[in-house]
Amino acid sequence: MALDEFQLIQRFFKERCAAYSTNVCLGIGDDCALVNVPDGFCQALSMDTLVSGVHFPETTLPQDIAYKSLAVNLSDLAAMGASPAWFSLSLTLPAIDEDWLTAFSEGLFELANEVSVPLIGGDMTKGSLSITVQIAGHVKECVAMKRSTAKVGDDIYVSGTLGDAAAGLRVHAHTDLTEEFAPLIRRLNRPTPRNALGGRLAGVASSCIDVSDGLMADLTHICVSSQLGADLHVASLPVSQSLQNLLHRFSMNEREKLKLLLGGDDYELCFTAPEAVESMVKTVADQAGVPVTKIGKMKVGDTVDWVGLDSDVLSLTQCGFKHF
């Protein structure tokens, strides 16, 4: 006999969830979960929905869909400098497929248990495939990294490399390329949330955002919130070896390259910090094991301007992902 909704939740989610932390008084299985926030801390909250065919290709494996759904939410906590505390999951499925659910829950708890964030509840409904995660973390309010607090003259940094996921999206459907460019496809399907870095940047960086919509779009959010402009050095944008290989293999020009670099879905941190703390930024990046690159500077104004960009590429100032 097919499992009902409650048995499915028990089997694929409750049983696979690692032990709850001391801050979770009551987990999956009642009308509400009950949690505590440690004294002196604020709760940071973010909610992201991933829709099949919009946020991931329809051919994406269930374990990767699950991994990405949690990773993009963890990334929002990283951008705030908050430590992950718990998450809830609403899963909408066209039908029950136990193999699919087995794979999905494996991908989910691979990441959840790695970062020790328990699943405390959620919902399971019938409909077109989509996944909503609400995540919560803890952070001291005085060091939470907002978008609105960048200052004139602050350096702009980005973690890791840009454009890998956008490149992965271009090659994932070409079976003759998937092996050669597996690292790019992995960056698309399994983004690495930068929580170790974000937690250490709290109190050091003056503002932070995670790069989901694309560097230009997301840096613009910092600029608008902080009522400032920015200069971006195009030659400084960090590019992975895998992406270099792709650019070379397909003889892509500067315009095509920049389009990938600004394509979004990176889940790197873009943050600002005063010049005076540059050595501290390098230290915490080393501690977190994540490279960071200085890519520009905040300035008076209301535009993001490129430095070192050929005029024929300059029209490509707005790139990134828009839903509507």
Place this chain on the structure above:
Amino acid sequence: MALDEFQLIQRFFKERCAAYSTNVCLGIGDDCALVNVPDGFCQALSMDTLVSGVHFPETTLPQDIAYKSLAVNLSDLAAMGASPAWFSLSLTLPAIDEDWLTAFSEGLFELANEVSVPLIGGDMTKGSLSITVQIAGHVKECVAMKRSTAKVGDDIYVSGTLGDAAAGLRVHAHTDLTEEFAPLIRRLNRPTPRNALGGRLAGVASSCIDVSDGLMADLTHICVSSQLGADLHVASLPVSQSLQNLLHRFSMNEREKLKLLLGGDDYELCFTAPEAVESMVKTVADQAGVPVTKIGKMKVGDTVDWVGLDSDVLSLTQCGFKHF
């Protein structure tokens, strides 16, 4: 020019949200919201998704969809005895329709502002229409009403009346009936979360659940969690005048009547309390302005048994809503 995602959020959600409470340090517009939980309180959390055509008919008005999405989540807080604190919203839409969004946000904030619960964040994505709400409330852990703490001999109560929403679903599409049975359709589209009652029952009731899947299914959750059985008095189930009228109009028999009463989507509270506190239950129900009816008794065992049910109706023990 069409509004982009960020302008839509600003216009339809951020601007219409009443002032944040003192517990919200940072609301809509950053990577995360930041909230506090008052000293001595736990945070109660629930997440529910409503899918078009599953949780509401596709013809439902956007203002009613919004109202119901928030109401069913408030109902989970009521069942826990928690006071509403904030909610986040993930809205998945097939396309941007500003008239639809205007109506949706009116329905949403009609209820949100009535119960003073601020929207702190969320997501807006493209896809089949579905609405996910994560809600949080505050409750002292020692009085939070769990499902697992009913005791043998406790009386079983239900608030309000049962079956109205299930009846509303039967008549909503028949234009010749919609005026006559408007109160039933309203109960389907705009359920009344019982927060005033739930908050007062905390510390009085021994267990509580909200009736979403149907009385039988939901009381079974209390029984399973509390490792007990229950006797249910069929003649005691509270029926509204509107539902009486419908039963009479269509000459429905006992079986058809019971099917409606157990049909779910009621968002009434089903709770247990020791006999000794019966007068206190009546007092808090009066204070909340919500009638409550004693409908049965918890007992040793692992079944929910009907008292006073004709044998030819008895096979109808399992009724309610199952997703899969």
